[in-house]
Structure formats: C-alpha cells, structure tokens
Amino acid sequence: MAAKTLYTVIVADDEDELREAVCAMIPWRELGFCLVGDASNGLDALQLVEKHEPDLLLTDIRMPFISGIELARQVREICPATNIAFLSGYDNFEYAKQAIRYNIISYMLKPLTMEGLAAELKIIRQKIDDQFAMFRQTAPKTGEQDRCAAMLMPLVLDDYAEPADNSQAEAYAEQCGLLRDLDYKPSYTVMVSTLFNEKGVNCTTPAFAASVNTLAAKYLRSVSFLASGKVISVLLGNPWDFNDYLHILADELPQMASRVLHKRCRIGVSREVSSLTQLHGAYREAMEAMRQGDTAESGAQFIGGIAPAVKGGPSLCKRALETLDQHYMDADLSLVSLSGMLDVSPNHLSACIKKYAGETFINILIRKRMEAARELLVGSPLKIQEISQRCGYTDQHYFSYCFKKYCGESPNAMRRRLDQERAGEKN
DSSP, X not given: OTTSOOEEEEEEOSOHHHHHHHHHHSOTTXXXXXXXXXXXXXXXXXXXXXXXXXXXXXXXXSOSSSOHHHHHHHHHHHOTTSEEEEEESOOOHHHHHHHHHTTOSEEEESSOOXXXXXXXXXXXXXXXXXXXXXXXXXXXXXXXXXXXXXXXXXXXXXXXXXXXXXXXXXXXXXXXXXXXXXXXXXXXXXXXXXXXXXTSOBOOOHHHHHHHHHHHTTTXXXXXXXXXXXXXXXXXXXXXXXXXXXXXXHXXXXXXXXXXIOOEEEEEEOOOBSSGGGHXXXXXXXXXXXXXXXXXXXXXXXXXXXXXXXXXXXXXXXXXXXXXXXXXXXXXXXXXXXXXXXXXXXXXXXXXXXXXXXXXXXXXXXXXXXXXXXXXXXXXXXOHHHHHHHTTOSOHHHHHHHHHHHHSSOHHHHHHXXXXXXXXXXX
C-alpha cells in the first residue's frame, strides 16, 4: 500500500462519539486513505471540502445547518471530483434516490461496525482506483465514436456550412448514430481541452480524448477528437442538461487531470447553439474562451460578456470580492451563483480566490456577513432575527452558530455584554 497513492478523506457526522471513533479507530493508511479533517455539521464540512478538495467525503445524511443531501449537491458543484459516501440511520428509499442523483459512491446504513466500515472503505478504495485507471487510459476507444467524430470534424473545424445544409448534416448524423432520429433536436456546445506539463508544454494525446468522453458520459452525450494539440468535444443535450451539468463537467476535468495525470488542464466552452451548421462558430467561441485569463492556471473559461482582463488571476479575484460585497446579504449567494455572474466555472473561481485572497470563498463570505452583523448588533436596535436576515441567513440558529464561531460569543451574549458596558458607563 505504501507504493500507492493515499486518497484524502473528510469525515462529517454530528454524533460526536461516533465521528471521533471513526476518525481514531479506522486504520486509514492501511486502507489507502489519509484523514485530513472532520466536521460536526454540514457548514464546517463544506468549508473543509473547499479548503482540501478531498478524494472522499464520508458524511451522515442528517446534520445541522446543511443536510448531507444538500452538502452533496454543493460539493458536486464546487468540487465534482470528490467522491461522496453516505452514512445514514434512516432506511429510506427517498434518500437513496437522491444519493443516486449526486453520483454517490457508497450508501451505508447505521448502525455500522468499525469492521463493516473498514470493509466498505476497501470497496470504495477499489472504485476510486478504477476511476483513476479509466481516466489515465493509454489507448483511445474506437467504434461509433470514430464515425461520429469523422462526421463532426469538418463541421467544427471548417467554415463552409450554410444554414440550408443543416437538414443534410442531420441526416448524416442520424446515419452515424449521433442523432437518435430526425425528430430529436438537441442543443450543442463545443468544449476545447488541452493538457500541459509542469514546464508549460502541450502534452495532449488522443487517449485524453477518450478520457474526456468517459467523464462527460456521466453528465451529457459527447463526441471528442484530437486536432492540433487539443481535444475538441461536441456536447449534446437540452438547455436544462447544460444548465445543470456543463460547469460541473468543466470543473471535474481539470481536477481529475491534476489528481490522476499530474497535468494542468485548460478548457474553453462555447455558448449553446441549435444546429450542426453552427458548430464552427461555437468552436471559435470555445477557442476564444480558452485564451482568456491567466494561461498559467488550470480551469475552465466560458464565453460571455465579461472582459478577458477579469477572466483570471488577481483581476478575477478582485471582481469576485467586489461582487461579493454587493451581494453578501442575499441568502442564496454561493460560489456557484457568484461564478455565474462572472462567467467562470465555480472550481476555477474557488482556486483563484484561494490563490490571490489567501482563503476560501466560504470563509470570506462568512467573515463579511459576521462583520456586518456585528456592526448592526452594536449600532442598531434591530432584533437578532432581523440582523440574521439582513446578513443573508434565513435560519437564526445557523446565523448564531456562525456568529459565535467567528466572534467568540453568541449574538445575545454580545448584546447583553454591550448593554452592561453602556449601563456601567452611565453610572
């Protein structure tokens, strides 16, 4: 096992005794894991995930502030390469169905013995090994993908197609198996991916096109091929598919490239188009997007209205912090919604903020909210619930937990102390 990679893991459970036993009694290194943190609630777990980007999150489903299901959703948004295993005391099929939606690697019911958990971790370890092996495959696959790639390549790379030719292109696409039938009218997006080594040399291979397809298949239909040192992927789906999954795929690719191949991956993503004859324009957009931002950084760039100067590096971080200052009081503000405002992927934005601001988005957001809350607590007669809502919290208990964690005392305790100090000054 010493020769193998140790996969990082975070444990989250609000049962302190169980969580501490799991952390202390499981032989993590023997099983191929390295424990990097534990949390007693969903908020702390999310902060740890954003900080460490672990290979595995082992979490209870029912937890304070952020449930395991909501935690899984947010983790998939900001760190899609992280595998999630659920521990649950509730034998409820509805939970299991939601778990499937978020690509959960394991679903375990409590009570679970340490021996049983260790046995399941061995299975999880093998599953992650298989994921990594699949991503680092050395030979491209052949078959229907080749036929579809041969059909799509001229449409993507050559600027000759006329709108009237779309029906002919669709007929050919149906023959190749790309379209199920001529009544199937998907939207298309072009994604361009490149791999670079530590010296900044392009090292993209045909096998990486197969790896991209394997990963994309989790979320969208795709056809990928290598051309001029880059993998070009035509992604098919409806607008809801792209809205839900495109940025997750675009984030997971650089994460997996870094973890598995130890390479830097840059990605450019076009807007959606409605016909095959628009693929060349989409390809040009994807190339334009990939050239934006800091070329020394991994991550995905989406074509959009933000100027290239703010697509990466300190400029993007500065713009993100300015936008956060304007919207911190919005209860639904998240890394995902902020990245949408800036036309970048959540993971790229997270990495940029960590690099240039020196801390995670969640920590910065909580600090901003807590500083605003403290000002309102000191300088206004507003009730605690009103302050909570003005600072972006719909759950007063959640707000009080964050406030005490940040300020060292609860809002009520601080207000009582301030009242006593003011009374003392009058006397």
